[in-house]
Every structure is written in structure tokens, then in C-alpha cells.
Amino acid sequence: MQSIRAALRPRAALLLAAGALLLVAGPSQAQLRLDITQGVRDAVPIAVVPFGGQAEGAATDVAAVIANDLRMSGRFAPLERRDLASRPTSGAEIRYEDWRLLRSDFIVVGRVEPDGSGLAVSFELHNVRTGASLLAQRLPSSERGLRATAHRIAELVFERLTGIPGAFSTRIAYVAVDGRPPAQRYRLVVADADGYNPRTILESREPIMSPAWSPDGQNLAYVSFEGKTSAIYVQRLASGERRRVSARSGINGAPAWSPDGRRLALTLSRDGNLDLYTLELATQTLTRVTNDDAIDTEPEWSKDGRSLYFTSDRAGNAQVYRVALDAGRTAERVTFTNAYNARPRLSPDGKELAIVTLDRGGYRIGVMELATRNLRVLTDARQDESPSFAPNGAMVIYATRDKGRGSLAIVSADGSFQQRLSSDQGDVRDPAWQPFPPRG
Amino acid sequence: MPGFLQEHLRPLAGSAGLHLALLVVLAGVALRWTSSQPPVELAIEGYVVDAPPAVSRPIAQQRSTPPVTEPPPAAEQVKPPEPVKEPAPERRAEEAAAAERAAQADRERREAAERATRERDARLAQEKAAVEARRAEEAEAKRKQAAEDAARRKAQADEAKRKADEQAQAQREAKARSEREAELQRALAAEEDAAAVARSGVMDEYRALLVQTIERNWMRPPSARAGLQCTLYVSQAPGGTVTDVRLGPCNGDQAVRESITTAVYRASPLPAPRDPRAFERRLEIVFKPTE
Numbered sequence: 047m048q049s050i051r052a053a054l055r056p057r058a059a060l061l062l063a064a065g066a067l068l069l070v071a072g073p074s075q076a077q078l079r080l081d082i083t084q085g086v087r088d089a090v091p092i093a094v095v096p097f098g099g100q101a102e103g104a105a106t107d108v109a110a111v112i113a114n115d116l117r118m119s120g121r122f123a124p125l126e127r128r129d130l131a132s133r134p135t136s137g138a139e140i141r142y143e144d145w146r147l148l149r150s151d152f153i154v155v156g157r158v159e160p161d162g163s164g165l166a167v168s169f170e171l172h173n174v175r176t177g178a179s180l181l182a183q184r185l186p187s188s189e190r191g192l193r194a195t196a197h198r199i200a201e202l203v204f205e206r207l208t209g210i211p212g213a214f215s216t217r218i219a220y221v222a223v224d225g226r227p228p229a230q231r232y233r234l235v236v237a238d239a240d241g242y243n244p245r246t247i248l249e250s251r252e253p254i255m256s257p258a259w260s261p262d263g264q265n266l267a268y269v270s271f272e273g274k275t276s277a278i279y280v281q282r283l284a285s286g287e288r289r290r291v292s293a294r295s296g297i298n299g300a301p302a303w304s305p306d307g308r309r310l311a312l313t314l315s316r317d318g319n320l321d322l323y324t325l326e327l328a329t330q331t332l333t334r335v336t337n338d339d340a341i342d343t344e345p346e347w348s349k350d351g352r353s354l355y356f357t358s359d360r361a362g363n364a365q366v367y368r369v370a371l372d373a374g375r376t377a378e379r380v381t382f383t384n385a386y387n388a389r390p391r392l393s394p395d396g397k398e399l400a401i402v403t404l405d406r407g408g409y410r411i412g413v414m415e416l417a418t419r420n421l422r423v424l425t426d427a428r429q430d431e432s433p434s435f436a437p438n439g440a441m442v443i444y445a446t447r448d449k450g451r452g453s454l455a456i457v458s459a460d461g462s463f464q465q466r467l468s469s470d471q472g473d474v475r476d477p478a479w480q481p482f483p484p485r486g
Numbered sequence: 487m488p489g490f491l492q493e494h495l496r497p498l499a500g501s502a503g504l505h506l507a508l509l510v511v512l513a514g515v516a517l518r519w520t521s522s523q524p525p526v527e528l529a530i531e532g533y534v535v536d537a538p539p540a541v542s543r544p545i546a547q548q549r550s551t552p553p554v555t556e557p558p559p560a561a562e563q564v565k566p567p568e569p570v571k572e573p574a575p576e577r578r579a580e581e582a583a584a585a586e587r588a589a590q591a592d593r594e595r596r597e598a599a600e601r602a603t604r605e606r607d608a609r610l611a612q613e614k615a616a617v618e619a620r621r622a623e624e625a626e627a628k629r630k631q632a633a634e635d636a637a638r639r640k641a642q643a644d645e646a647k648r649k650a651d652e653q654a655q656a657q658r659e660a661k662a663r664s665e666r667e668a669e670l671q672r673a674l675a676a677e678e679d680a681a682a683v684a685r686s687g688v689m690d691e692y693r694a695l696l697v698q699t700i701e702r703n704w705m706r707p708p709s710a711r712a713g714l715q716c717t718l719y720v721s722q723a724p725g726g727t728v729t730d731v732r733l734g735p736c737n738g739d740q741a742v743r744e745s746i747t748t749a750v751y752r753a754s755p756l757p758a759p760r761d762p763r764a765f766e767r768r769l770e771i772v773f774k775p776t777e
Contacts, residue, residue, distance in 0.1 A: 077719075078766035080697050082773045085706025085749070121707075151705070151748050173744065175751035176731075180744065209709030209741030440708060460708070 087462035089123035090207065092116060093150040093174075096127070097167070098135030098157030105189075108167060111196035111240075112154060112203070115214040118240055118456065119204060119441065120463020125150055137170045137179055145174040152180075154203060164188040167195050171203050181206055193242065213438045214239055217480045219257040219266055220445075220454060222246075223473040234268060236283065239436075239479070241454075241467045247281060248288075256476060260303050263480045267291070267301040267310060278312060280327070292325060302345050302354075311335070311345035311354055322356055324371065336369060336377060344389050349396030355380065357388040364388040366401060381414060383421045389432060393439050393459070394481075400433035400442050411444045413459060424461035432475065435459075437482040443467075445475045683763045692759035692766075699757055700771065704749035707741040712777050714738050716746055720769040726755035738773075746773050 094113040096102075116122035131144035135157045145153050156169030165188055171181035181202060187195035194215065201212030216239050224231045234248035234257060248254060252271035259266060260280075267280045276298045281288035292298045296315035303310060310325045322335040322342050336342045340360035347354060353370045360367075361379065366387050369377040381387035386404035393400065393413070403412040403421065408428040414421040429447040436443065439459055446455050446466070452475045454467040683689050717734030731750050736743060750771065759765050 077768040077770040078693065078696070079770045079772065080693060080700065082697060082700055082704060082746075082749075082771060083776045084701050085704030085710065085745075085775070086702060088705060090705045149752075151752060173748060175748045205741075207741055207744060208707045209739040 087460065089121060089463070090152065091123050091125065091150045092152040092154065093125040093130060093145055093148065094154045095130060095133055095135070097169070100158050106192040106196065108156070108158060108192060108196040108199070109154070111193055112200045114240055115197060115200035115212070116204065118465055119212075120456070120458045120465060121204070121208055137172055137182065140172055142174050142177050150174050152207065154199075156199070158187075158192070161186060165192065167192070167199065169199050171206060193238075197238070197240075208440070210440050211438045211482070213436045213440070213479075213482070216263075216437055216482065218443060218454075218477055219259065219480070220477040221254050221257065221475050223452075223475070225472075234266070236266075247283065247286065256300050257478045258301050258303055259478055259480050261305055261307045261481055263483050267303065269299050269301065278310070291327060291330075300344050302347055304347050305349065305351040311347060313343040313345065322354060322369070335371060346390045346392050349392065355390040355392065355399060357390065366390045366399065380416070381421075382419065383414075391433050391435060393435050394437055395439055400435055402431050402433065411442060411457060413442070422461060424457045424459075425455075425464065432477060434477055434479045436479050443477045443479050445477055679763060683761055686761070688759060688761040688764045692764040695757045695759070696769070699753045700749055703753040704773070705745055706775065707745050709739050710742050710745065710773070710775050712775055714742060715772065715774045716742060718746055718750060718771045718773070720750055720771055721767060722754075722756050722769065724765065726758055728754035728756065
């Protein structure tokens with residue numbers, strides 16, 4: 047007995063210890079642990095149900111505008127309208143099972159109602175998988191403002207589901223060219239980010255180039271050859287008022303606004319070849335930044351406003367450099383990956399540059415992370431140019447050529463989604479995305 | 487038979503009488519003899535006097551022992567000393583002196599007899615006391631013995647009870663131990679089972695299957711970058727239907743939380759393992775993108 051007990055004891059103790067361990071480690075021990083390190087970039091399926099209070103074929107189909115914004119972002123795949131299971135207009139009417147069967151993850155419902163002399167739009171966002179209500183708001187609107195209200199709703203939904211602000215209420219500027227040489231017509235156009243509501247703010251028989259938004263989104267600087275030679279103009283959108291800020295001999299090109307909006311960086315050839323200058327708008331004070339035999343052009347301000355990124359062929363072919371605005375600083379090269387890198391545009395967070403890069407035989411849009419110099423190529427066409435970040439940094443708009451005709455396209459900043467903006471406006475080029483309006 | 491008795495009665499009676507006479511003489515001698523002996527032997531005399539069965543003993547002895555005609559050698563020694571010493575009276579004075587002496591002797595005899603009686607009484611009393619003492623001792627011893635016996639019995643009973651209790655306790659302990667053992671063995675077996683499943687690769691396969699399914703269903707928002715770490719505690723029904731998703735520690739934003747919860751629900755029903763033993767009701771799913 048004693049010997050058996052003695053013999054048992056160590057094993058029993060061991061077992062007890064094991065039992066104690068089991069107890070201590072309890073919850074995690076009883077569970078199967080999974081590590082998820084990747085996801086898909088697939089578009090999130092979402093149903094945007096036609097809003098109540100709107101007749102079929104209404105001038106502004108709120109749900110259609112929202113669905114299109116979400117689709118254009120590349121991050122969402124709105125359900126086709128003909129596939130909608132039912133047409134709830136409030137959260138209480140949603141039967142989640144139906145939408146799960148349609149493999150929708152989220153659903154947007156709402157209605158347009160008269161509100162005093164105007165309108166109000168109520169909407170709700172629900173998670174079909176969990177049944178949770180994620181958003182429910184009522185926005186004042188009007189017949190004319192219905193489209194803007196729809197963009198705003200799309201922004202709210204986008205932000206709630208992606209974690210980044212939507213940019214559907216912002217606008218884009220671009221240059222449209224109609225006709226064939228020598229009878230061409232150039233137009234400077236400002237439109238909603240989805241391409242709707244195009245408005246021509248300048249029309250000319252001479253080339254218009256390089257529109258650039260002021261930091262407050264209220265002014266556009268651009269190059270116009272309307273006087274047969276190049277000159278830089280600044281035009282106030284609201285009033286249409288404009289003024290010529292640089293018409294020096296030779297080339298006046300590539301204007302870029304400083305972060306504080308008080309200066310322009312530009313390219314001038316008045317001293318022989320193309321070099322970079324800054325121009326104090328209020329005082330017309332011109333400061334030379336580079337002095338090199340090569341071509342220095344396409345300046346872009348750093349986020350702190352103390353240096354410029356630009357394109358130069360000083361190394362033989364085009365590369366992006368950076369130069370500090372303090373006197374006597376020499377430019378340092380920024381891009382190394384490909385044989386051609388040009389037209390730098392800074393991301394809203396100041397951490398990345400969108401560039402045109404010669405990649406596997408094609409001029410494509412790339413985004414280079416400044417800290418690591420990692421370059422990711424976002425597009426795969428042969429003649430992409432003029433990238434410009436959306437103000438939320440999530441997308442890049444750029445110009446591409448399709449059968450000899452220029453058009454605009456949007457690519458997500460990670461390259462996973464591309465979408466051509468349809469345009470019936472002939473040859474379209476030089477897009478620039480409006481910054482967010484200043485807060486407060 | 488009566489003839490035999492009549493024929494032999496006389497020699498028999500003679501023999502018995504002789505024996506009796508002899509016994510009396512012997513007793514007398516012994517009495518005198520024993521006066522100088524220790525009092526303890528007096529008890530033997532008592533036996534002889536008081537014991538009539540002694541008569542039958544010689545009868546029984548007669549058949550195997552030699553004839554009674556042979557006088558015992560002790561008889562010759564038994565001679566009363568007084569007749570030998572006493573001179574024959576010749577004169578009155580002598581007679582008076584003799585009478586005086588006789589009276590003196592008588593007195594002495596009486597005194598001796600009285601002394602002997604006293605001594606005997608004393609001895610008897612002593613003996614009686616001794617007997618009583620012995621009896622008391624014996625009684626005491628008996629009581630002691632009884633007490634000891636009782637104590638021993640009690641001790642034995644106690645011991646038995648203790649042993650029984652001990653045994654019961656040991657049995658209980660053994661039972662508890664064996665139950666514990668069995669339980670742990672079951673746990674071990676389950677663990678071993680799990681280990682066997684794990685060894686077979688089924689577990690890894692199941693885990694990989696689940697990971698793959700969830701990753702395919704995770705519409706990763708742009709805010710889900712490297713450095714993100716969010717834990718979900720998920721319960722699934724045996725068919726793989728997700729029954730509960732609870733958010734654990736998470737450093738992600740609202741969009742991330744929404745996306746991971748949605749991913750698990752949209753992956754429902756989760757795939758089943760190849761070996762049902764690998765099925766685990768509760769899952770701890772950690773979302774931590776590598777880039």
C-alpha cells in the first residue's frame with residue numbers, strides 16, 4: 047500500500063500539476079488560436095436601396111449618387127439595383143437574412159422628405175452580418191443641393207467603414223481639349239469628384255496647362271498661352287476673378303502653392319535654362335532656388351514648406367530631387383528605382399510621393415514612400431501622367447491615353463482599384479484634385 | 487458375595503483396626519514431633535484427623551501393596567518418653583512429691599496444651615488471615631485481571647475501531663485518489679487524443695483552413711496596417727455556424743473592428759475539420775496584418 051502510494055505520488059503530483067496548468071492556462075488553452083495576417087482588397091459588397099420619397103427617374107437619384115461614389119472609390123461593390131431583394135427605407139424594415147443571401151455586408155436605406163421650404167434626407171447604415179446599426183442621420187437639403195447631400199452621405203458611409211474621410215464632396219480641375227489642330231479649343235474645367243457638374247472656368251484657343259489648387263481650395267493657378275507666350279494666372283473660383291502673376295520672358299510654368307498659400311513655386315527660363323523659383327504672391331518677390339545647367343521643373347512643396355521636390359535631368363535622365371529653400375543648399379536625389387521618375391506630387395500626410403515612373407517600358411503612376419524609398423507602381427498602361435492625390439490620400443487621379451485620346455482615371459493609393467472616369471469631353475488631361483476645405 | 491464378605495470380614499476389620507491404631511500412634515508421634523516443626527505443617531494433621539476417606543485408601547492400597555503384618559519402621563521409634571523416665575513410687579513422701587510432680591507435669595502438660603492451643607489458634611488466625619489476605623490478593627488480582635482484561639478488550643475494540651476507521655479512511659482516500667487519477671487520466675487521454683490529432687497534422691490543417699476562410703472574407707480597410715492587433719473571441723456551433731463574436735483587445739479604429747467582426751460572420755458557416763476531433767467550439771482569432 048505504502049509503496050504503491052509512494053509510487054503513485056510523483057505521477058499524481060505531475061498530473062495535478064498538469065491539471066493546475068490547465069486551469070491556469072484555462073481559457074486560451076481551450077481555444078483554437080488563429081492568426082490572421084492578410085485580408086482581401088476586394089470591394090465590400092453593399093446594398094444602397096433607392097431612397098423613399100423619390101419617384102423613379104427623379105432628377106437626382108440619391109441612392110444612385112451614393113452607390114456611384116462608393117463604387118468609384120474602388121472599395122465598395124454596390125449591389126445592382128435589379129438585384130435588390132426589397133426596398134426598405136428605414137432600419138426597422140430591413141430583413142437581414144434577405145441581404146445575407148445576396149451576400150451583402152452592409153445596407154444603406156433612407157428617404158427624402160419635405161422639410162419646411164426645403165428637403166431633408168434621412169439615412170441609416172446597417173451591418174447585414176451582425177444586424178448592428180452603424181449610422182443614422184438626418185441632413186437638411188434642397189432640390190438643388192440633393193446631389194451634394196448624397197455625396198455627403200457617401201462620405202459618412204465611406205468613413206464609417208474604411209476609417210478614412212471620404213472625398214466625394216471635393217472637386218477636380220482638369221484641362222479639356224476639343225477639336226483638332228489647328229482648330230483646337232482649350233477649356234479649364236472644374237467638376238465634382240465623380241465627374242458630374244463640369245463647369246468651364248476658362249476657355250482659350252491657346253493651350254492651358256498645369257492647374258494647381260490653392261491650399262484652401264478657393265483658387266486655381268494655371269499656365270495659359272493666351273498671350274501667345276506662357277504666363278501664370280491665379281483665378282478665384284467663386285468670383286471668376288483672375289490675375290496674371292508671372293509673365294517673365296521665356297517659359298513660365300508648373301506653378302505650385304506653398305502650404306501657407308502665400309507663395310508659388312514655379313519654373314522659369316528667363317536666366318537661360320529652366321530653373322526653380324519661388325514667388326511671394328503679395329509682394330511679387332522672386333527667389334531663385336536652383337541654378338543648374340539641366341532642366342529643373344515640376345516643383346512640389348514639402349509639407350513643412352521648407353523644401354521643394356522637383357524633376358531634373360541633371361543626372362542624364364529625369365529623376366526627382368529635393369532641395370531645401372535655405373540658401374546654398376544643394377539638391378539631393380530622391381528617386382533611384384527606375385530610369386525615369388518625374389512629376390512628384392505629395393500625399394496629404396506628406397509621407398509619399400506620387401510620380402510618373404518608367405516601369406517595364408511604360409510610363410506609369412507610382413507611389414514612393416519617402417522614408418523607405420519603396421516604390422509601388424499603381425497602374426499598368428503605357429502613357430499615364432499627371433498624378434494628383436485625393437485629399438484623403440486614398441486615391442490618385444491621373445491622366446491616361448486611350449487610343450490617342452486623353453482621359454482621366456482614378457486608382458486607389460494601394461493600386462488595388464482603378465477606374466476610368468467616363469468623359470464625353472474629348473481629350474482630357476492635367477487633373478488636379480481639390481484639397482479639403484480648411485476646417486472651422 | 488456375602489459369603490466372601492463374612493469369610494473375609496474379620497481379617498479385613500482387623501487390618502483396618504490395626505491401620506487405624508497405627509495411624510493414631512503415628513499422629514500422636516507426629517504431634518509431638520511437629521511441636522518443634524514450623525506451624526505450616528500443622529495443616530497436614532488437620533487433614534488426617536478430619537479425613538475419613540483415609541480409611542478407604544488403605545483398602546485400595548491393600549491389593550497392590552505388601553501385607554499389613556509388616557510393621558512400619560516408624561512404629562518402633564514411637565515410644566512415649568514419659569513412661570521410661572518415670573520411677574516407680576516407693577514412699578508416701580515420694581508419693582506426695584510424685585503427686586506434686588505429677589500435678590506439676592499435669593499443669594505443665596495443660597499449659598503446654600493450652601500454649602499449643604493458643605499457638606495453634608494464633609497460627610490458625612494467622613493462617614486464616616493469610617488465607618484471607620491471599621483471597622483478597624486473589625480477588626484483587628482477579629479484579630485487576632478483570633480490569634486489565636476490560637482495558638485490553640477496550641483497547642482491542644478501540645484498536646479494531648481505529649483500524650476500521652483507518653481502513654475506511656484509506657478506502658475513501660483510495661477512492662478519491664482513483665477518481666482523481668481517472669479524471670486526470672481522462673484529461674491526459676483527451677490531451678493525448680488532442681496531441682495525436684495535432685501530430686497527425688489534422689489540427690494544423692484545420693487551423694489553416696479556418697485562417698484561409700477568414701482571410702478570404704476579411705475586407706481589409708486601409709486603416710488595418712502593420713502594428714494592428716485585434717482579438718476576437720468567436721463561438722461556433724458544431725455545424726460551423728458562428729454563434730457569437732466578442733471583441734477582445736484591439737488597437738484598431740471603428741472601421742477595423744467592423745471589418746473583422748463582419749469577416750467572421752461572413753465566413754460563417756466555418757469549414758469543418760477533416761477529423762471531427764479537431765473541432766474546437768471556441769476560437770481566438772487575432773488579426774495582425776504583416777504589412
